[in-house]
Each structure stands twice: as C-alpha cells, then as structure tokens.
Amino acid sequence: MIEFRNVTKVYEAGNRAIEGVSLHIDDGEFVFLVGPSGSGKSTIIKLLTAELEPTSGSIEVNGYKLETIKKRQIPYMRRTVGVIFQDFRLIENKSVFENIAYGMRIVGASSREITARVPYVLDLVGLENRGRRLPHELSGGEQQRVAIARALVNNPAMIVADEPTGNLDPQRSYEIMMLLESINALGTTVMVVTHEQELVNRFTKRVIAIKDGRVINDGMDGYYINEET
Amino acid sequence: MGYLFKEGVRNMYTHGFMSFAAVCVTVACLVIISSFSLLIYNLSIFVSDMEQQNRVLAYVEETYDTAEAKSVGSRINLLKNVREAVFISREEAGERFIRQEGGGEAYEGIDSSTFRDRFEITLEDNSKMDETVTALEQIQGVVKVRARSELAKGFTTIQKVLNLASAAIIVVLLVVSLFMISNTIKLAMYDRRDEIAIMKMIGATNRFIRFPYFVEGFVIGSISGAVAFFLEWGLYDFLDKRISEVQSLQLLKLVPFEQVLLLTAVTFGAVGLFVGVFGSVMSIRKFLDV
Ligand SMILES: Nc1ncnc2c1ncn2[C@@H]1O[C@H](COP(=O)(O)OP(=O)(O)OP(=O)(O)O)[C@@H](O)[C@H]1O
Ligand SMILES: [Mg+2]
Numbered sequence: 001m002i003e004f005r006n007v008t009k010v011y012e013a014g015n016r017a018i019e020g021v022s023l024h025i026d027d028g029e030f031v032f033l034v035g036p037s038g039s040g041k042s043t044i045i046k047l048l049t050a051e052l053e054p055t056s057g058s059i060e061v062n063g064y065k066l067e068t069i070k071k072r073q074i075p076y077m078r079r080t081v082g083v084i085f086q087d088f089r090l091i092e093n094k095s096v097f098e099n100i101a102y103g104m105r106i107v108g109a110s111s112r113e114i115t116a117r118v119p120y121v122l123d124l125v126g127l128e129n130r131g132r133r134l135p136h137e138l139s140g141g142e143q144q145r146v147a148i149a150r151a152l153v154n155n156p157a158m159i160v161a162d163e164p165t166g167n168l169d170p171q172r173s174y175e176i177m178m179l180l181e182s183i184n185a186l187g188t189t190v191m192v193v194t195h196e197q198e199l200v201n202r203f204t205k206r207v208i209a210i211k212d213g214r215v216i217n218d219g220m221d222g223y224y225i226n227e228e229t
Numbered sequence: 230m231g232y233l234f235k236e237g238v239r240n241m242y243t244h245g246f247m248s249f250a251a252v253c254v255t256v257a258c259l260v261i262i263s264s265f266s267l268l269i270y271n272l273s274i275f276v277s278d279m280e281q282q283n284r285v286l287a288y289v290e291e292t293y294d295t296a297e298a299k300s301v302g303s304r305i306n307l308l309k310n311v312r313e314a315v316f317i318s319r320e321e322a323g324e325r326f327i328r329q330e331g332g333g334e335a336y337e338g339i340d341s342s343t344f345r346d347r348f349e350i351t352l353e354d355n356s357k358m359d360e361t362v363t364a365l366e367q368i369q370g371v372v373k374v375r376a377r378s379e380l381a382k383g384f385t386t387i388q389k390v391l392n393l394a395s396a397a398i399i400v401v402l403l404v405v406s407l408f409m410i411s412n413t414i415k416l417a418m419y420d421r422r423d424e425i426a427i428m429k430m431i432g433a434t435n436r437f438i439r440f441p442y443f444v445e446g447f448v449i450g451s452i453s454g455a456v457a458f459f460l461e462w463g464l465y466d467f468l469d470k471r472i473s474e475v476q477s478l479q480l481l482k483l484v485p486f487e488q489v490l491l492l493t494a495v496t497f498g499a500v501g502l503f504v505g506v507f508g509s510v511m512s513i514r515k516f517l518d519v
Contacts, residue, residue, distance in 0.1 A: 049430065078432035089427050093243040105232055106433040150431065 001027050002048055002158070002191070007057030009043050017043040018213040021057075025191060027157065030184040032200050033193045035210040041193045044210075045162045049083055050074050062157050079107060082151025082159040082188075086166035088143040090135040096122070096146050097131035103153045121149040125179060141172035148179060158189040165196065173199055233437070237444025247417035248445070252453045254413045255504055258406030259457035259497055260464070265402065267465060267493075269395040271483050276391065280355055280384040286375040287314075287365050289346040298346040301370040305348055310361045313351040319344040345372075355381040407504075414508040418516060425516045435517045442509045450505020454497040461493060462486055 002025040009017045018040040025031050035041055046052040048061050050069065059066040062080040069077060090099050100121060101114045109117070122128055125145040135143055144164055151159050161180065165173035177192070177199060184190040194200060200207060209217040241248045287305060289298045295318065305314045317325075322344040352361060358381040365374045418425075428438050469483045486493075 051430075072434075075429075075432045075434045078430065083430055089423075089430070091424050091427055102428070102433075103431050106428070106431065106437050111232075 001025065001060070001062055001189070003058075003060040004044070004047075005058045007047065007054045007059060009040075009047060009052065010055045016213055018047075018210070021210070021213070021215055023208060023215060023218065025189065027189055028184075028187060030181065030190045030203075030205050031192070032203075032205055032207045033191060033210070034195060034197075034200060034207055036195060039210050040213040041195075041210065042162055043213075045083070045160055045193060048160065049078060049081060075106075079154055080157045082148075082154075082156040084144070084147050084151050084159065084161035084164045086163040088135070088140075088147045088167075090143060090146055090150075092135055094134075095131065096127065096133050096135065096138070099135065099146055100150045100153050103150050107154055117153060118149075121153050124152065124183075125149045139172075140167050141176065144168065144172075144176055145179070148176070148183075152183065152188075156188065158191070159183060160191045160193075162193045163195075164192065165194065165199065170199070174202065177203065233440040234444055237441035238448060240441055240445050241448060244417060244420060247413075247420055248449055251410070251413050251417055251449055251505075252456065254409050255450070255453035255501065256457040256460065258402075258410060259453065259500060260461055262399065262402045262406060263457070263461050263493060263497070264464065266395070266399060267461075267489065269391065269399075270489070273388065273391055273395075274484060276384060276387055280381070280388075281351060283355060283377055283380050283384065285350040285352065285358065285362065285365065287348045287350060287368075287371045288373040288375070289348070290370045290372050291345055293346065293370060295346070297370070301368065302348055304368050304370070305350065305365065308361060308364055310353050310357050310364075311350055312353045314348045315350075317347050317349055319346050322347060356385040358382075410504050411508055411512065414512045418509070418512045422516045425513070429517065438517060439510060439513060442513050443506060446505035446507075446509030447502065448505070449509075450501040450503070451498070452501075453505065454499075454501025457501070458494055458497045461497075462490070 002023070004021050004023045007021045008019050011017055021040075021044065033041055033044065043052065047054055047059055048066075050066055054067075061077060064073065064077040064080075066077075090096075091102065094102065097118055100118050104114050104117060119128070119131070122131055125148050127142060127145050127149065130138060130142060130146075135146065138146065144167075148159075148161075148164075159180065164180070165176050168176065173196065180190050180192060181203065206220050207217070208215060287301075289301050293301070298318075299316055302314050302316050305311055326344070350365070352358060358376055358378045362374050362376045362378065365371055425438060465483070465486045469486070472483060
C-alpha cells in the first residue's frame with residue numbers, strides 16, 4: 001500500500017520536482033505512472049524508498065510512516081518494496097545467482113533456503129540456466145529479468161519499477177511488462193513508471209499521469225493521457 | 230556470518246588493484262616512519278654512550294692510605310646522581326698514563342707517588358654535573374674534582390635537539406601517512422559506491438554492508454603490518470652488516486634488530502590493524518548514507 005498526502009519536493013537547487021501530489025495505491029493493484037521527461041516520476045519513486053525526504057506532506061509505504069521512521073528502520077521498510085531500474089543495477093562482479101541470493105542473505109536466510117528459492121525465481125523470470133553467468137554476459141532484457149528476480153526473491157508486498165523497459169526494444173519491453181503483469185496476478189502490488197505511450201495502451205490498467213510535478217489524471221480507462229489532450 | 234567473512238576476503242580479490250595499492254601505501258608509510266625512528270633510536274643511544282664516557286674524576290687526599298681512600302668511595306656512592314664510582318689507585322693511574330702516552334723512555338722514571346688515588350665517577354644524569362661536582366667537593370677526603378661540564382652541556386643540548394627534531398619529523402611523517410592512507414582507502418571505497426548504493430536499495434542494513442569491509446580492512450591491515458615488519462627487518466640487518474664491514478664506522482654499530490624486534494612487531498601489528506579496520510570502516514560511512 002502506498003499513500004502520498006499532499007507531498008511536495010523541492011530539491012536543494014530550488015527545483016520544484018513535485019507539488020501537492022496525493023495518491024493512493026492499494027495492495028494488489030497494477031498501476032502505470034506516466035508523464036513526460038522531468039515531470040517528477042523518479043522523484044516519486046525515490047520518495048517512497050526513503051532515498052529522498054519530502055519537503056512537505058506525508059508518505060506511508062506498507063505500514064511504515066516515512067516522516068517518523070527511524071534511520072535503523074529504513075532497511076526493513078525497503079525489504080517490503082522490490083525496486084527495478086532502467087539501468088538494472090546489478091552487482092557486476094557477482095554471478096546472476098549471487099545477485100539474487102544477496103537479497104536473501106541480507107535478511108539472514110540460510111543457504112538451504114537460498115538454494116531452494118533462487119532457482120525458483122530464476123525459473124519464474126525465464127532464466128533457469130543463466131545462474132552462473134556474470135551480469136555483463138547477459139542481454140539487456142535478461143539483465144532486467146535478473147533485477148526483477150532479485151526484487152521478487154524475498155516475496156515483497158510491492159514491486160516498483162522506474163522505466164524498466166527504457167533500455168529495451170519494443171518486443172523485449174512487452175515481454176517484461178507481461179512478466180510484471182503475471183507477478184501482479186500472483187498478488188504482488190506493481191507500480192511501473194514509463195513514458196512509453198504505446199506500451200501502456202496495450203494493457204488495460206490504472207494510469208496515473210503527472211505533468212510538471214502535479215497529478216493531472218488518475219483513472220482506470222487505461223490510456224496514456226497525452227500532453228496535447 | 231560465514232558468508233560475510235568470505236565476502237570480505239573475496240572483495241579483496243575482486244578489487245585486487247585497490248587492495249594492492251592500500252597495502253603498498255601502508256607498507257611504505259610504516260617502513261619510512263620506522264626506519265627513521267630506528268635511526269633516531271640508534272643515534273640517541275650512540276650519543277648517550279658518548280656521554281657516558283665523560284666521567285668525573287675525584288682526587289683523594291694524598292695522606293690517606295688505600296683503606297681510607299676506599300671509605301671515601303662509599304661516601305661518594307651516597308650521592309644520588311652517582312651511578313658508579315670506580316677506585317683507581319695511584320699505581321694504576323700511573324700505568325694508565327704511561328700507556329696513554331704511548332710508553333717510551335721519557336716516562337720510565339716516573340714514580341707512582343706523583344699520582345693520586347682517585348675515583349672515576351659515572352653519573353646518572355650528566356646535565357646535573359655542576360651540582361654533583363659541588364657536592365663531591367664537600368665530601369671529606371676529596372681534594373679536587375675534575376669535570377668537563379662544558380662537554381656535558383654540549384651533549385645535553387645535542388640530545389634535546391635530537392629529541393625535538395625527531396619528534397617533529399615523526400609527527401609530520403605520521404600526518405602525511407595518515408593522509409595518504411585515508412585517501413587510498415577513500416579511492417578504494419569510491420570504486421564501490423555503486424555496489425553499496427545497490428545493497429542499500431534492496432534493504433541491507435549498514436551493519437551487514439560494513440562487516441565484509443571490516444574483515445577486509447583487518448586482513449589488509451595484518452598483511453601490511455607483516456610485510457612492513459619483514460621488510461624493515463631485512464633492511465635493518467642489511468644496513469647493520471654493511472656498517473660492520475666498514476672499519477672506520479666501527480663506532481656507529483647499530484643496536485641488533487633482535488633488541489627492538491618485539492617493539493617493532495607490536496607497533497606494526499597495531500598500526501596496521503588500526504589503519505586497516507578504522508580506515509575502511511570510517512571511509513565507508515559517507516557512502517552508507519543513502
Ligand atoms: N538531484 C536533483 N537535484 C536537483 N533537481 C533535480 C534532481 N533530480 C531531479 N531534479 C529535477 O526534478 C525534476 C523531476 O525530475 P525527475 O527525475 O523526477 O523526472 P522524471 O519524471 O523521472 O523524468 P524522466 O522521465 O526523464 O526520468 C526535474 O526538473 C529535474 O531536473
Ligand atoms: Mg526518471
């Protein structure tokens with residue numbers, strides 16, 4: 001569950017990235033967050049992972065109230081949110097298996113649990129025989145699947161993806177979206193940031209559109225609201 | 230837990246070059262500082278040896294017989310600043326004089342009665358030579374005291390300058406070393422900031438991220454300390470051998486390394502570990518703040 005109440009973020013440089021944003025995303029939802037470049041989408045993601053603090057307003061993520069959260073608690077909050085980025089962010093000198101296993105090691109999983117769970121999520125994202133490779137030995141689409149597997153491995157309540165298909169061709173992008181949709185079907189909340197209109201329109205999902213840091217549309221009509229309209 | 234230990238050691242390999250650089254810089258700093266300290270140490274031993282050669286002579290009343298003269302010695306020994314008072318009879322004094330002057334006929338006829346019984350006194354602290362001389366003059370049976378207090382003052386000054394200069398230079402070297410080492414570690418950490426950011430993002434606690442760095446710092450620190458120690462040992466022995474080969478440098482004999490071995494080993498171990506562990510744990514801090 002994500003709740004933004006009247007959130008404003010002004011960067012140190014004085015840039016007003018988002019202004020008075022309120023939004024609510026329930027458990028189990030699938031949401032697209034769309035908007036032109038510089039509209040404040042990544043800022044919203046960084047706010048909800050506590051990478052940034054809002055200038056004003058309040059944010060709640062999976063039961064954690066971020067304005068009162070203690071620094072020590074932040075890692076535990078982050079474990080409830082699997083994050084995926086455009087540039088994959090895998091640890092370069094660890095194998096695919098170890099990249100995914102790392103997510104489990106930080107929560108103190110035993111090696112038995114790890115050897116049982118990692119192949120399962122690798123299978124889920126369609127990379128059953130890639131475990132021993134290093135990230136740079138995979139294609140972009142495959143690397144993004146590893147990132148998704150890592151995000152999934154601890155069974156988080158929610159997956160948040162910031163332009164997960166930004167570096168992929170349309171076919172690979174579509175496959176990644178299908179994968180995220182199937183993960184959502186298993187009960188995980190999914191929020192996908194994108195500005196790829198066509199891709200969004202191939203699905204019938206809730207779409208939150210922002211522009212210049214404000215929410216300008218939020219609806220189930222499943223269509224990307226273009227700047228012109 | 231086992232994972233975190235392995236991870237620390239593995240990190241050293243995967244970031245091999247930076248680990249190597251950190252070891253090299255630490256070793257270089259340790260060797261430079263300790264070489265300098267050992268040099269100073271030997272120099273100050275040399276100076277204080279020379280200083281010890283500067284003895285005070287106290288002449289005994291001519292009319293005293295040997296037994297009486299020796300009792301003067303026990304009174305001399307009561308003085309605080311006296312380390313040792315060696316009795317030299319007039320006969321011995323005469324023989325020594327002749328030996329010093331190279332023998333020869335000119336001295337054949339000299340009778341021991343022209344010499345006086347005397348005490349050759351080594352002081353605890355030569356900088357208090359003047360006071361001690363005054364005290365010696367008060368002692369009954371002592372007729373004359375001969376001391377080279379100008380020389381003693383000269384040595385005291387040399388010691389002071391030596392101590393001050395070495396302290397200053399060691400402090401400078403230490404500061405430079407700390408600066409170099411901390412920069413090397415910062416560079417090594419900078420190399421890994423992306424990795425640390427990723428770990429933070431997926432919810433690793435600071436403790437979990439830090440532990441492998443702690444292990445790594447420990448291992449690198451120990452290796453640096455050990456390498457520096459053996460390097461220093463080798464260097465020192467080499468220098469020692471070279472010096473003892475050269476006749477004219479006989480005076481400058483080095484203290485055998487075995488004598489400072491323990492101190493050097495403990496210092497290197499402690500400094501190596503401190504630098505490694507503290508350095509890596511401290512410099513990771515700012516990258517953890519995301
Ligand atoms: N660290 C920062 N310091 C100052 N201003 C920033 C910072 N990060 C982003 N901004 C500004 O905040 C605004 C919103 O940026 P944000 O990254 O959220 O946009 P975005 O919607 O994710 O864009 P894109 O689609 O290009 O990724 C922009 O005007 C940007 O210039
Ligand atoms: Mg962005």
